[in-house]
Amino acid sequence: MSADAGSLPDDIEALKALLRQRDGELQQLRDTVSTLEQALSVRTLEIEQLHLQLAKLKRMQFGRKSEKLDRQIEQLETRLEDLLAEEGTQPESEITPTSKAPVSKPSTPRQQLPAHLPREDRILEPAEQACPSCGGQLKPLGAEVSEQLDLIHAAFKVIRHVRRKKACACCDVIVQPPAASRPIERGIAAPGLLAHILVSKFADHQPLYRQSVIYARDGVDLDRSTMARWVGSCGALFDPLVQALRQYVLAPGKVHGDDTPVQVLAPGNGKTRTGRFWVYVRDDRNAGSSAPPAVWFAYTATRQGQHPQSHLAQFSGVLQADAYAGYNEVYADGRIREAACMAHARRKLHDVHVGGATATTTEALRRIGELYAIEAQIRGQPPDQRLAVRHLQARPLLESLHAWLQERLLTLSRHSDTAKAINYMLNHWKALAYYCENGQVEIDNNIAENALRGVSLGRKNFLFLGSDSGGERAAAMYSLIGSAGLNGIDPQAYLRYVLTHIADHPVNRIGELLPWNVADKLASVSL
Numbered sequence: 001m002s003a004d005a006g007s008l009p010d011d012i013e014a015l016k017a018l019l020r021q022r023d024g025e026l027q028q029l030r031d032t033v034s035t036l037e038q039a040l041s042v043r044t045l046e047i048e049q050l051h052l053q054l055a056k057l058k059r060m061q062f063g064r065k066s067e068k069l070d071r072q073i074e075q076l077e078t079r080l081e082d083l084l085a086e087e088g089t090q091p092e093s094e095i096t097p098t099s100k101a102p103v104s105k106p107s108t109p110r111q112q113l114p115a116h117l118p119r120e121d122r123i124l125e126p127a128e129q130a131c132p133s134c135g136g137q138l139k140p141l142g143a144e145v146s147e148q149l150d151l152i153h154a155a156f157k158v159i160r161h162v163r164r165k166k167a168c169a170c171c172d173v174i175v176q177p178p179a180a181s182r183p184i185e186r187g188i189a190a191p192g193l194l195a196h197i198l199v200s201k202f203a204d205h206q207p208l209y210r211q212s213v214i215y216a217r218d219g220v221d222l223d224r225s226t227m228a229r230w231v232g233s234c235g236a237l238f239d240p241l242v243q244a245l246r247q248y249v250l251a252p253g254k255v256h257g258d259d260t261p262v263q264v265l266a267p268g269n270g271k272t273r274t275g276r277f278w279v280y281v282r283d284d285r286n287a288g289s290s291a292p293p294a295v296w297f298a299y300t301a302t303r304q305g306q307h308p309q310s311h312l313a314q315f316s317g318v319l320q321a322d323a324y325a326g327y328n329e330v331y332a333d334g335r336i337r338e339a340a341c342m343a344h345a346r347r348k349l350h351d352v353h354v355g356g357a358t359a360t361t362t363e364a365l366r367r368i369g370e371l372y373a374i375e376a377q378i379r380g381q382p383p384d385q386r387l388a389v390r391h392l393q394a395r396p397l398l399e400s401l402h403a404w405l406q407e408r409l410l411t412l413s414r415h416s417d418t419a420k421a422i423n424y425m426l427n428h429w430k431a432l433a434y435y436c437e438n439g440q441v442e443i444d445n446n447i448a449e450n451a452l453r454g455v456s457l458g459r460k461n462f463l464f465l466g467s468d469s470g471g472e473r474a475a476a477m478y479s480l481i482g483s484a485g486l487n488g489i490d491p492q493a494y495l496r497y498v499l500t501h502i503a504d505h506p507v508n509r510i511g512e513l514l515p516w517n518v519a520d521k522l523a524s525v526s527l
Helices: 012-059 066-089 191-202 208-217 224-249 306-311 325-331 342-355 359-378 383-409 417-427 446-451 453-462 468-486 491-504 507-513 515-522
Strands: 253-265 272-282 294-300 317-320 336-339
Touching: 191 208, 191 224, 191 468, 191 491, 208 224, 224 272, 224 294, 224 468, 224 491, 224 507, 253 446, 253 453, 253 468, 272 306, 272 446, 272 468, 294 306, 294 468, 306 325, 317 325, 325 336, 342 359, 342 417, 359 383, 359 417, 383 417, 446 453, 453 468, 468 491, 468 515, 491 507, 491 515, 507 515
Parallel strands: 253 317, 317 336
Antiparallel strands: 253 272, 272 294
16 A cells, blocks of 8 residues: 555555555545544443442351452452453554543552572573674674563472481491481371372362362372371361460450351251351550461350350450350450441441442541541551550540441431441440550450451352361461461461471470461571
């Protein structure tokens, strides 16, 4: 189609025809660009809507509806990944408008690949041995380096322990080194394999039958009954360590508590019943503490109040939790002080607001937002400094909010959802405002709720627990894996280290194997 000035026709009519042809081609290109812009706009809008829906669902509470919410979140995330993947398959020239200047967006610098990863250099030399223009000698002129992140497939290997024997030349004495210690006596599974199975099941939510299929693709047949026995043996091996973790978490001070349901297979009839995971978290980093954070999980067959009473029998201090009536007996003698969750109270108002915003819900959420803005400014400061700021800034806002809620309640029907949400706050006001009396206490219980996210995500994969004993094993593993994660430690590296040493470790010094006590040693251990 293109032609230089010397090849253009001299005839005026031919020139006009050529111009009309080019105008038609140009209009066709403009139409194509317009169609692509519209498609890109629709895709961008859908991505934004998916982000908003995901954010809304993830803010919603855990509980009886969590299974349905988890599935919705998974579906939305899958759709979002597909849309982003589709964008990645299109050349930039196909989605960038050419008929007008592109909209400038702030460029995000590419994230550097982690420095601790090993590097493999692949040197690419020019094909030319001499200058392609003059034939002269080529000299080095530096190099351009680009990086790609690759994943090398994990590989099985068999470790052979060869115990050599030696005999005395003068008598019949034979010497031989003792057999190497194994986490499971006479078991074929080494610590690395056991750690991988445990993390895959309890952190990555891969049931054992799925792991069996994955291993079979690598030519290793490990049936799930064998792996289930290994999991049980590891649970028994970890029991003293989990008890040491429990003692640390429930030491006097402040602890966050929460619970979540789980389906358990009822023996004999093939149906399920509802069990319970309880979580207790010690984490004072927001109050400037350098004490390692940790989490302890417990499983029970029911949600009766006797269970938290048993868990907290030796604890004294502050329990930050929701308003579950089963905790009431815990607070009765004054040994444990109640601190409530502002996020829980806010969520009730927010749910009403989403269903139909009113001036009351809008104002209530705004006032609570001011309280959270103060907390964001003092996060990480020592308790006395946090308390001073709260006395100066948060307490007046709380007193004003309390009076305003009482006034608004007089104008509402007591059967309305807004009135119920306000009554919840007023009925638990003393516990909600307690954080302004103790600088170590948080404004909400999100620390405990975050610790339960892994359990909530895992439920849709394993669907139900096989037994109460299975729930107890899961609670133990959630405790160790969760505590490692809170301390920034790779749980697989941690479990491998523990499984390598725990069989020979003195039980009276089991606390030495808690995650934060072995973190330095893990830095030099390669998986």
